[in-house]
Amino acid sequence: MVPMRIGIAGLGAIGRTVARALADGMPGLELACVAARDPGKARAWLESQGIVAPVVKLESMPSHADLVVECAPASVLDDICRPMLSARKKVMVLSAGALLPRPELIELARSKGGQIIVPTGALIGLDAVTAAAQGTIHSVRMVTRKPPRGLAGAPYLVENGISVDGLTAPLRVFAGSAREAAIGFPANVNVVAALALAGIGPDRTTIEIWADPGVERNCHSIEVDADSAKFSMSIENIPSENPRTGRITALSVLAALAKQRAPLRVGT
Ligand SMILES: NC(=O)C1=CN([C@@H]2O[C@H](COP(=O)(O)OP(=O)(O)OC[C@H]3O[C@@H](n4cnc5c(N)ncnc54)[C@H](OP(=O)(O)O)[C@@H]3O)[C@@H](O)[C@H]2O)C=CC1
Ligand SMILES: O=C([O-])CC(=O)C(=O)O
The missing domain is CATH 3.40.50.720 (NAD(P)-binding Rossmann-like Domain)
Known part of the structure; x- marks a missing residue:
């Protein structure tokens, strides 16, 4: 071959x-x-x-x-x-x-x-999401928690004057659609874009992003409600040499x- x-x-x-x-x-x-x-x-x-x-x-x-x-x-x-x-x-x-x-x-x-x-x-379960999308998906919600260094410098934080330096408690830095998240965090949440493309698109897929000094890993959890199944999934990614990118x-x-x-x- x-x-x-x-x-x-x-x-x-x-x-x-x-x-x-x-x-x-x-x-x-x-x-x-x-x-x-x-x-x-x-x-x-x-x-x-x-x-x-x-x-x-x-x-x-x-x-x-x-x-x-x-x-x-x-x-x-x-x-x-x-x-x-x-x-x-x-x-x-x-x-x-x-x-x-x-x-x-x-x-x-x-x-x-x-x-x-x-x-x-860096995600999980896109096989199940694409399968559910062959039927009707009612909602897809995602929550991402990253160590602050995995979010530092993102355009959304810079433009809105949000600092993640020296945090002592988790801070929700963003809540909105996958489309808005991809613009504000282009090097941090490709995962939600992939999820949106697999399921119900970037305007109906929602995400919360947390800068969390209590986590060492990039943590993503997803809840999907569809006419075929209801499922939740979560993954804790060990950062690679690039702290924004899971191994x-x-x-x-x-x-x-x-x-x-x-x-x-x-x-x-
Ligand atoms: N879909 C997903 O689940 C995930 C997606 N990603 C995304 O994947 C991409 C790569 O991630 P990662 O490997 O961690 O990133 P890195 O920053 O570690 O690597 C990117 C590389 O691209 C190089 N580069 C810059 N400009 C060019 C160019 N014009 N032509 C060719 N190469 C270039 C950089 O070189 P130099 O350093 O010399 O500038 C660097 O070596 C990123 O967009 C990231 O956001 C990451 C994690 C998960
Ligand atoms: O989506 C990304 O760009 C990276 C990410 O969250 C991870 O590696 O966990």
């Missing part, structure tokens, strides 16, 4: 873990290329790891890869998705919050025959990549 060629756009907390795993070997998959903001830094890291892969520009990824994992800042989403989708290829999107205001990327995938894949990422996110990418070529697929 010809291996599926995987590109990685963004060599940070998620990208490095995915590159390492692909280089170590995943059945039916090969690391085909990497794109980074600073190609010199990327080359030095690859060399230090003994990983052989070309460092290329975002716009030339389609000639190297069948599927690109987008694990870069939200601001780069367009530059990663457009060339790949225009070439009828696949992009696995981690910056899910940046997809909400860009429905034209989904239209591009539809018109060209490419595909955007949003993995479960499980890169593992979710690996699981989703493995499914691309697996003889047995479990879960939706």
Whole structure:
């Protein structure tokens, strides 16, 4: 079987873990290329790891890869998705919050025959939410609690003069829709964007965000009420080297990549 060629756009907390795993070997998959903001830094890291892969520009990824994992800042989403989708290829999107205001990327995938894949990422239970969405979902509510350092610097906090420094008790810093949360916290709550895309959309999916000095993990809990089932789910993510990003996110990418070529697929 010809291996599926995987590109990685963004060599940070998620990208490095995915590159390492692909280089170590995943059945039916090969690391085909990497794109980074600073190609010199990327080359030095690859060399230090003994990983052989070309460092290329975002716009030339389609000639190297069948599927690109987008694990870069939200601001780069367009530059990663457009060339790949225009070439009828696949992009696995981690910056899910940046997809909400860009429905034209989904239209591009539809018109060209490419595909955007949003993995479960740092979340849980999107299989159940997508199943329930085949029927009628009445409501989806999410509550996120993060250590203050996992929220510091978010545009919503800056614009509203909310400080999370030196908190001694939990502070609810936001309550609103997934759409508003994705704008105010573009690097902190991609999870609620993925949840919205799986279920009832960004305007009806609600979220509370708490800065909680009492937690060490990024904690997400979700309640879904549907005509097929009522369920609640929660996950406590151990932060990776990037305090905003749970370690499980890169593992979710690996699981989703493995499914691309697996003889047995479990879960939706
Ligand atoms: N869907 C989900 O469940 C989750 C999504 N995420 C999202 O995934 C994305 C990646 O997260 P994470 O790995 O933790 O982030 P990091 O900040 O650790 O890594 C991002 C990398 O992208 C690089 N980069 C910056 N600009 C470009 C560019 N123009 N082209 C290519 N690479 C670039 C950065 O380089 P440099 O440092 O040199 O600027 C950095 O190495 C983020 O948007 C994050 O919010 C995170 C967790 C969960
Ligand atoms: O959604 C995100 O961007 C990150 C997150 O909450 C987590 O890793 O738990």
